[in-house]
Amino acid sequence: MIDLSKLTSPAWQRVVGELTSPASSDQAFLAKLTSVLAQVSSAKQGVLYAQPASAATDEAAHDPKAVFVWPPAAAGQQALSSIAHETDALQAARRAAGQPHALAFQVETEGPYYEANGAQMLAVPVRLERGAPGNGAASVAPRYVVTLLLEPRSEQALQATIALVEVLAGYAHAHTANQALKEVQNVTGALGLAAQLISTLNTAENFKGACFQLVNDVQRVIQVDRVALGWCKGIGPKGEGERIKTVAISDTEMLDRRMHMVQKIEAAMDECLDQEQPVLYPAPPEKPEAGAESSEADVLLSQAITHAHRELGSSDATLKIASLPLRVDEKIVGVLTMETSGKGENAEALSIDNLETVQAALDLIAPVMRIRRSDDRALPLRAVDSSVEAASWAVGPKHTVWKLAGIALLVVAVFVTFFQIPYKIEAPCEVQPRERRAVSVPFSGVIAAVPEGVEPGARVEAGQLLAQLETTDLRLQRLDAESEIVRAEKRADEARAQGNLSEAQQAEAQADQARARLALIDHRVEQASLMAPLDGVIISGNAKDYIGASVELGQLLFEVASMDDLVAVAKADDRDIKLIQEAQAAGLKGSMATKAYPARRFEGSLERIVPLAQPDEGKNTFEVRVGLDESAAWMRPGMEGLVKFDTGYRSLLDIGTRRIRDQLRLWLWF
Numbered sequence: 059m060i061d062l063s064k065l066t067s068p069a070w071q072r073v074v075g076e077l078t079s080p081a082s083s084d085q086a087f088l089a090k091l092t093s094v095l096a097q098v099s100s101a102k103q104g105v106l107y108a109q110p111a112s113a114a115t116d117e118a119a120h121d122p123k124a125v126f127v128w129p130p131a132a133a134g135q136q137a138l139s140s141i142a143h144e145t146d147a148l149q150a151a152r153r154a155a156g157q158p159h160a161l162a163f164q165v166e167t168e169g170p171y172y173e174a175n176g177a178q179m180l181a182v183p184v185r186l187e188r189g190a191p192g193n194g195a196a197s198v199a200p201r202y203v204v205t206l207l208l209e210p211r212s213e214q215a216l217q218a219t220i221a222l223v224e225v226l227a228g229y230a231h232a233h234t235a236n237q238a239l240k241e242v243q244n245v246t247g248a249l250g251l252a253a254q255l256i257s258t259l260n261t262a263e264n265f266k267g268a269c270f271q272l273v274n275d276v277q278r279v280i281q282v283d284r285v286a287l288g289w290c291k292g293i294g295p296k297g298e299g300e301r302i303k304t305v306a307i308s309d310t311e312m313l314d315r316r317m318h319m320v321q322k323i324e325a326a327m328d329e330c331l332d333q334e335q336p337v338l339y340p341a342p343p344e345k346p347e348a349g350a351e352s353s354e355a356d357v358l359l360s361q362a363i364t365h366a367h368r369e370l371g372s373s374d375a376t377l378k379i380a381s382l383p384l385r386v387d388e389k390i391v392g393v394l395t396m397e398t399s400g401k402g403e404n405a406e407a408l409s410i411d412n413l414e415t416v417q418a419a420l421d422l423i424a425p426v427m428r429i430r431r432s433d434d435r436a437l438p439l440r441a442v443d444s445s446v447e448a449a450s451w452a453v454g455p456k457h458t459v460w461k462l463a464g465i466a467l468l469v470v471a472v473f474v475t476f477f478q479i480p481y482k483i484e485a486p487c488e489v490q491p492r493e494r495r496a497v498s499v500p501f502s503g504v505i506a507a508v509p510e511g512v513e514p515g516a517r518v519e520a521g522q523l524l525a526q527l528e529t530t531d532l533r534l535q536r537l538d539a540e541s542e543i544v545r546a547e548k549r550a551d552e553a554r555a556q557g558n559l560s561e562a563q564q565a566e567a568q569a570d571q572a573r574a575r576l577a578l579i580d581h582r583v584e585q586a587s588l589m590a591p592l593d594g595v596i597i598s599g600n601a602k603d604y605i606g607a608s609v610e611l612g613q614l615l616f617e618v619a620s621m622d623d624l625v626a627v628a629k630a631d632d633r634d635i636k637l638i639q640e641a642q643a644a645g646l647k648g649s650m651a652t653k654a655y656p657a658r659r660f661e662g663s664l665e666r667i668v669p670l671a672q673p674d675e676g677k678n679t680f681e682v683r684v685g686l687d688e689s690a691a692w693m694r695p696g697m698e699g700l701v702k703f704d705t706g707y708r709s710l711l712d713i714g715t716r717r718i719r720d721q722l723r724l725w726l727w728f
Contacts, residue, residue, distance in 0.1 A: 154181030269306035
């Protein structure tokens with residue numbers, strides 16, 4: 059047993075110094091505490107047990123587990139396989155877990171025992187609770203118990219030993235306080251570093267300036283040789299995921315990504331991005347070295363892949379490299395790579411403690427950098443990013459754009475292949491009356507009068523007077539013809555009375571000629587009254603402008619058309635005429651809409667296809683006449699519109715590729 063009878067003795071000071079010295083973790087402190095308690099109490103063996111806090115109330119909970127044994131096992135022997143009186147030690151640990159003080163047990167005897175014969179065992183509870191009572195932190199912490207196997211000793215000696223080990227076990231509170239203080243210091247350091255960096259980032263004008271400001275500030279504060287910042291630029295060209303693009307290097311204004319050094323840095327950043335964790339080269343050991351209290355041990359960092367980092371540091375054997383991810387909502391948006399020489403005052407710049415502080419600061423800085431990056435981008439690109447993030451919940455956070463594009467393409471392909479709609483062929487058309495009559499001048503003359511209301515657009519009835527030609531000359535010619543008839547008949551009578559038959563026949567012939575001229579004059583007088591040929595509307599011609607003017611034979615004065623029966627005359631492309639013929643044979647109909655009233659549709663039947671193509675604006679067209687089932691009163695001949703011929707149901711794929719297929723058939727025809 060170590061002599062600790064005096065508080066000022068070197069042995070006591072050595073024990074206190076060992077228990078109060080910083081420990082890298084709770085497990086390291088508990089192992090150190092177990093060895094100290096065993097040595098101070100002169101125990102044959104000390105065993106550290108751990109039991110979850112919930113096991114005390116859970117009947118089906120497992121027994122405490124041994125996690126450390128003192129003295130250490132011999133070489134080639136497992137440490138936990140050499141526990142003496144394992145059953146008694148396990149039972150003692152179970153009894154002492156959660157108790158406020160240490161318990162003493164007689165080996166192979168139930169219950170506490172304080173006699174001086176037989177081996178004895180102490181079970182010392184160790185409390186490492188953190189957090190305020192009631193907040194749930196202490197309830198989830200594991201419970202630790204140190205069992206000490208002792209030689210037989212008197213009751214007074216055993217009580218002194220119990221008091222001594224309880225005092226030393228109380229140093230667990232000091233360790234808990236030191237660990238909490240260390241965590242507070244780390245958090246405070248991270249907050250201070252983040253506040254310092256953010257304050258300088260806000261002075262930058264744009265994202266590029268903020269990146270240069272960040273790398274320069276980190277280099278100055280952490281005191282490393284070089285700092286580089288890479289930003290994720292989206293999905294790679296082969297869909298392999300996000301890639302890193304170097305945006306800033308400390309103390310470097312002109313950045314050329316074609317440089318071999320920059321490419322190595324980007325490869326190291328990609329290595330950190332792919333693993334989604336910090337990377338440190340050279341990698342620290344998984345566990346502290348035996349007999350050392352080194353904090354440079356980390357399981358996660360020791361298992362990281364460092365091939366690209368090794369390639370980056372191949373030029374300097376003493377170079378240390380660390381790459382830390384910038385995270386926003388569990389998504390990595392960038393990587394910060396730091397390099398420093400392993401010599402001089404900067405050798406400890408990339409220690410694990412410093413990396414933890416910088417990583418915590420980067421987690422606070424990353425949202426600010428992302429906002430600066432978003433503010434520098436164009437509005438359409440920002441809208442695309444927002445849409446991608448909104449859709450990520452449906453298709454997963456990886457390769458969202460490609461997944462959405464694939465699903466959309468599949469849906470569109472199925473839709474256009476199987477969904478059918480009525481296929482209608484369009485063609486320009488013109489409204490024309492089915493029956494139209496022209497009123498022209500029957501003979502050369504002068505227009506004498508036009509009745510009131512006879513003008514374009516006026517409705518007329520069949521036989522209604524449209525215009526009156528001047529007949530004065532005709533009436534005078536009629537009187538002359540009548541006089542000539544009387545004279546010729548008188549000469550014929552006198553010649554017959556004198557017996558001159560030849561003269562009589564000549565006179566009768568002159569009389570017949572005069573009668574024919576009279577009949578012609580009467581016919582022209584009748585024609586001088588221009589009548590409406592049918593019931594309808596005057597669609598052209600305004601004879602009032604010609605009153606008193608001479609008109610020539612055949613000159614058009616009016617056009618009269620019936621408005622009760624209209625047809626649409628369409629000009630269909632010769633590439634569509636085959637489908638129109640099939641629709642006509644199947645009895646399918648078409649629909650027409652005019653430019654004057656495009657919202658109104660008029661159904662019609664295909665009546666006739668004129669079999670002669672006509673050139674129209676560089677293409678061949680066929681005239682297709684569509685009889686309207688009903689017409690509107692506002693329709694007028696000459697109105698233009700659009701007619702659609704119904705050719706039956708077809709798929710969207712067939713409709714969209716019809717012309718392409720027809721053209722390919724012509725090109726590939728041999």
